[in-house]
Amino acid sequence: MERAPGVFGGPKVELHVHLDGAIRPETILYFGRKRGIPLPGDTVEELLKYVSYDTPLTLPQFLEKFNYYMPAIAGDREAVRRIAYEFVETKAKEGITYVEVRYSPHLLANSGVDPIPWGQADVLSYLCPQLGFRSACLILLFMLNSPKQVCPWSSYLTGACSPDFTKHPVIQFKKDRANYSLNTDDPLIFNSTIDKDYGIVKEHMGFTEEEFKRVNINAAQSSFLPEKEKQELLNKLHEAYGMVPNTS
Numbered sequence: 001m002e003r004a005p006g007v008f009g010g011p012k013v014e015l016h017v018h019l020d021g022a023i024r025p026e027t028i029l030y031f032g033r034k035r036g037i038p039l040p041g042d043t044v045e046e047l048l049k050y051v052s053y054d055t056p057l058t059l060p061q062f063l064e065k066f067n068y069y070m071p072a073i074a075g076d077r078e079a080v081r082r083i084a085y086e087f088v089e090t091k092a093k094e095g096i097t098y099v100e101v102r103y104s105p106h107l108l109a110n111s112g113v114d115p116i117p118w119g120q121a122d123v124l125s126y127l128c129p130q131l132g133f134r135s136a137c138l139i140l141l142f143m144l145n146s147p148k149q150v151c152p153w154s155s156y157l158t159g160a161c162s163p164d165f166t167k168h169p170v171i172q173f174k175k176d177r178a179n180y181s182l183n184t185d186d187p188l189i190f191n192s193t194i195d196k197d198y199g200i201v202k203e204h205m206g207f208t209e210e211e212f213k214r215v216n217i218n219a220a221q222s223s224f225l226p227e228k229e230k231q232e233l234l235n236k237l238h239e240a241y242g243m244v245p246n247t248s
């Protein structure tokens with residue numbers, strides 16, 4: 001089995017991550033400079049002091065983080081194209097084999113700085129063909145109802161859950177063998193990778209390799225992929241995990 005990086009060595013499926021919360025700090029600095037838009041820092045380290053955090057904040061404090069950097073990106077097609085490309089590159093490095101990403105058109109297009117109408121089709125057309133692995137990249141732009149999308153580190157930092165990880169609702173989901181996925185949510189702001197979330201549930205909630213496999217297979221089943229591609233993804237996961245597909 002090809003070993004992906006991180007806490008769980010198998011290929012992973014991520015269903016809940018925001019493009020506007022998953023931008024490389026270097027890219028923000030680049031566009032801030034290029035477009036003459038002031039940022040709170042000139043280096044990655046300085047910038048991260050403002051845009052990321054690691055102890056719980058209130059929701060308004062969390063949302064404020066976007067105000068620091070979105071003006072450098074918003075309304076700039078080249079910037080959006082680049083962050084979309086880099087996003088998939090980053091996810092591939094994290095061992096994510098399939099990701100569904102969402103974005104907030106109002107944040108990317110309308111931060112009051114030189115707004116350009118930015119259609120969903122534009123983002124799609126920039127994202128998928130350049131990547132050349134469509135089955136690994138389905139970009140979805142709607143906040144649709146889907147099975148539980150758990151973001152452990154995010155839920156801690158945004159105060160959505162008790163700060164005590166041993167009381168996290170995902171423990172019950174695991175017990176119930178529920179259908180849910182594990183996700184990063186806003187990795188720029190939470191200064192994290194998917195490994196952070198997998199590490200938390202492994203260390204504090206007793207997650208095993210078997211549960212990680214089950215979670216990712218469920219996530220693939222719950223994805224928005226068309227049936228044929230979903231089957232391909234599931235086959236790939238089963239093969240990588242050394243499992244026999246459940247054909248019932």
Ligand SMILES: [Zn+2]
Nearest residue numbers: 016017018185
């Ligand atoms: Zn979210």
